[in-house]
Amino acid sequence: MKQPKKRRFQLNERQLGYAMVAPSIILIAVIIIWPILLSAWNSLFDYRLNDPSKAERITSLSINLETYADNRYLVYDTMEAVRDTMPGAESTLDNITSALDEQHETLLKTDEGLADRYEEVNTMLENYQPVNDDDLRLTEIPEAWTDGFTAALDEQTAAVQALREDAPEGAVQPLTDLESQLSNTKNAVLEPNFVGVKNYTEYLGNGRTWTAMLNTLLFTVVTVGVELAIGMLVALLINRVFIGRGLVRAAVLVPWAIPTAVAAMMWTFLFDGQSGIMAYYMAQLGIIDDPGVLLSTGAGGMFSVMFADIWKTTPYMALLLLAGLQTIPRSLYEAAAVDGANKFQQFFSITLPMIRSAILVAVLFRALDAFRVFDLIYVLTGGGPANSTESISVYAYKLLFEQQNFGAGSALSVIVFLSVALLSTIFIKLIGSDLFSGRLKQ
Known part of the structure; x- marks a missing residue:
């Protein structure tokens, strides 16, 4: 009797769907979600790379063994140089050595295994190896030891300063180095810099933040509105049948194809008050009073970045609207013409209703993109003059x-991300959840 064949493993329809989207979900998690979560975590700390005492995310009182071991070696090495150049300093140097050794022994006893970790870090430094393992490099320390360690360093620093007052010329530089190294050793102690939501409350109450936010909103509303109007006209034009239509369509897309940074540099030269062609002709036509106002005043700077963005991104808007126009059957226009409808009536009764979904998608995408504007403003005006064109993204970058x-x-x-998320949520809620199906909420 034949054995029944075992059925091969098969995924059901739902499992197959999840399997198909899994790579995209993983990619989104790695490229988008993880950086957002990391930014949110960083925002909870007073985290500054230009301040050694705040260059780590520290939640409890800790010591950086790498910094401590490095400075401890430098202190002992410099003390030997002082001994050679100032024999009369033996007693003071012995006291410094004794105090540092006492604090060092006390430190190693504060945590089991700390002595072995310190030796490992010290060995890596002797071999010129970086200490990249935070679990090895950072360790929590008791507050009592920190107070004693800081007091001992301050006392020995004062003793070195007293020595330097009567030191011979050859010992002045080694004593100066020793004083600096003793002071730098204190930087090994890292105070907790967890501040919670303080960064949010501080910057949400900062006038510069709200100025940057208003600049961003103004830029978004004006540029998207103008791009929609001009993009519609361009889309209607290149949707018509005429000789050379393909060439015109290709030419229209040229501004959009130019990298934003390159376009911004180009407009910087065109708007220059001394040699800019656009600035010169705008002044000649009476659009502006003086060629220099475009990049040297707040209103001129905002006009410049808006003008440059409209020039570059209108083709993108036209392309999205053209795609919607090409879905409208020609028979609708023929029937409307037979009924006596003129071109304006056809536009408002046929064209607009038929491409509403395309318009909404185009406005949504452009609004989200404009709200995050960075490169155009940063290259063209740098956010100036006097932060008058600074967007929230430029401020965050600075x-x-x-x-x-x-x-x-x-x-x-994080505020930018939440603003964009809120903007997109409100937009979709206002126009209905069936946006992408081409229907509006009744």
Whole structure:
């Protein structure tokens, strides 16, 4: 009797659907969700890369064994140089050595296994190896030891300062180095810099933040509105049948194909008050009073970035609207013409209702993109003059990378993300959840 064949493993329809979207979900989690979560975590700390005492995310009183071991070696090495150049300092140097050794022994006894970790870190430093393992490099310490350690360093620093007053010329530099190294050793102790939502409350109460937010909203509303109007006209034009239509369609897309940073640099030269062609002709036509106002005044700067964005992104809007126009059957227009409808009546009765979904999708995408504007403004005006064109993304960048204030910059980044999410949610709620099916909420 034949054995029945075993059925091969098969996924049902739902499982197959999940399996198909799993790579996309993983990709989104790695590229989008993880950076957002990391920014949210950073925003809860007073995290500054330009301040050694705040260059780590610390939730409890800790010591950086790498910094401690490095400075401890430098202190002992410099003390030997002082001994060679100032024999009369033996007693003071012995006291410094004794005090540091006492604090060192006390430190190693505060945690079991700390002595072995310190030796491992010290060995890595001797071999010129970086200490990248935070679990090895950072360790919690009791507050009582920290107070004694800081007091001992301050006392020995004062003793070195007293030595330097009567030191011979050859010992002045080694004593200066020793004083600096004793002071730097205190930087090994890391105070907790967890501040919770302080960065959010501080910057949401900051006038500059709201100015940047208003600049962003103004930029978004004006540019998207103008791009929609001009993009509609361009889409209607290139949707018609005429000789050379393909060439015109290709030419229209050229501004959109130019990288934003390159386009911004180009407009910087065109708007220049001394040699800019656009600035010169705008002044000649009476649009502006003086060629120099475009990049040297707040209103001129905002006009410049808006003009450059409209020039570059209108083709994108036209392309999305053209796709909607090409879905409208020609028979509708022929029937309307037979009924005596003119071109304006056809546009408002046929064209607009038929491409409403395309318009809404185009406005949504462009609004979200415009709200996050960074490169155009940063290259064209740098957010100036006097922060008058600074968007919220530019402000976040300046905090993050120019001031290296990762805590505050991350808080602003999270605010940008939440603003974009809120904007998209409100937009979709207002126009109905059936946006992408081409129908409006009744």
